[in-house]
Amino acid sequence: MNLQQLRYVVATAEHRTMTDAARSLYIAQPALSRAIRDLERELGMTLFARSGRGVVVTSQGRRVVKLAREALDAVREIEGLASHGGAGEAELRIAATPSLEPGLAGRLLPAYASEHPGVRVHIVRCEGREAVVSAIRDQRADLGLTDLPVPGDLITHPLERQEIVLISPPGLELPNPVPMARLHGMRLALPARGSVRRRELDAMFGKFAVSPVVVLETDERNGWLNAVRTGQASLLWYRGMAEQAARAGLVVRSLDPAVRRVIAVVHTRRRLPLIAQDFLATAERGTTA
Template sequence: MNIQQLRYVVATAEHGSMTAAAAALFVAQPALSRAVRQLERELDLALFARAGRGVALTPAGETFVHRARAALGSIDRLRTTASADQDSAPLVIAASPTLQAALAIPILAGLREHGARIHARLLGASSSAEVAELVAAGRADLGLCDSAVSAEPAGLVRVAIGRAEVRLYSPAGLDLPDRVTFADLAAVPLVLPTAGSDRRASLDAFFEGCGITPEVAVETDERHAWLAAVSSGVASCLWHSLDPRRAPLPGVVSRGFDPPMHRTLVAVQRGADERAVSRHLLEVLRQVGELVA
């Protein structure tokens, strides 16, 4: 889901047809229709039903549009605040390398496309616990986490922002079904975090719970090397996906699990943080999370 799709859905609801909405937004009607239908498939919801020569909102669509308007209002406020705050210190966002690539960069890119030009600095962290500690200590304004923090520091505001699917990314040509089981992982060489790291401990516990012993092909904490190893045909890896339909690199095949596996995404911020840009961004994340839910 992206901001453009929210604007398309709200405009369609306001104008009563996709043709009129496209004319009002100065976009091609087929492009608007594809974006709206793609969003419906992604959410597994019918937002519109045919009504004469136009469309009308379904009950689910009514709820979605109400929340989408609120999210777009927050994005507009963020854009105004970011423009007025251009010369201030950068907004520091703490996240694991995976979430920097899978969540932080797409968020910033989407906001930039719609006028909210945030000067951000990404701060790496090895675990969700470290992300929370960086935010609590004032070294980061906002943190992005993909797992629960067992001992979350006091004074933090915690906001759920949706779920990311965990998928298996493999070299093209690997003989695997379209949807893999956890047992299939036993026969696939994997790239994993280094032994002794928090991430590796979490994955080792997962493998033990599945009753499998993984074949470790590469150990590295440099996440950019993970997908490089996959595209080079060396190994497969487990990776978050906010867009399951898209493979991250040529020659890489993305497969979901059966049953599907997800990680809850959470943003954390100091409750006493007075930076308007940080507050507005957290509100945008909260409202977009409600839309996904």
């Protein structure tokens, strides 16, 4: 067993597919699968089980993943000490949702990398705000980028207010911006019932006394966009998805009145590593520039 194998195990657990985990590690997917199988044979246990197109962590695997994260955290602490002494490379882990990751990668990371070229930034991809919070609490990430609100045990650093827009298939006769009243009876793809995101959208519908027709209920973002691409429904989401939607030939419109959510960097109530403090400083400078 070695540190590389532990990194492979943690990445596979985080990404839930071998393909995505291999991409994040910059290795070929067959090489990752082979390394995981070799480790399972060495340990005499199954760490991951196939589930559809992805994998799930087994009960034995959960314990291994937890210990692997703790071991890698300890290694990072040691590497951090070395890097501040002028050697080695430090790693900063940032949890982000798919809808906010493009802004992180396109704007914040280049600014940070130009000032701190010796730091490797690893993005922990999370399906929604609750997953970002979990990644922070479990110390799988040093910082998180998400919309507010988050639980009160986390520290927040607001960066911007991002607009919620209507993403629709072409051909719909709608004004821009779209009055809230026009959402009444509109066919929409929505997050799963009971999720935080769904409760927030339902509260917005109640505030404006509108009742859309729910065509699809899922937390799978590809499912939302596929529903819009095939003309089945429209979608309410952040303007950060507008570029991806436009490339797919979809139409993006504002709402009237406008609806915005505060986007923030979040972390636990503990002393942050210096590289995380530096990232916060870069992000906050970018919001005031």
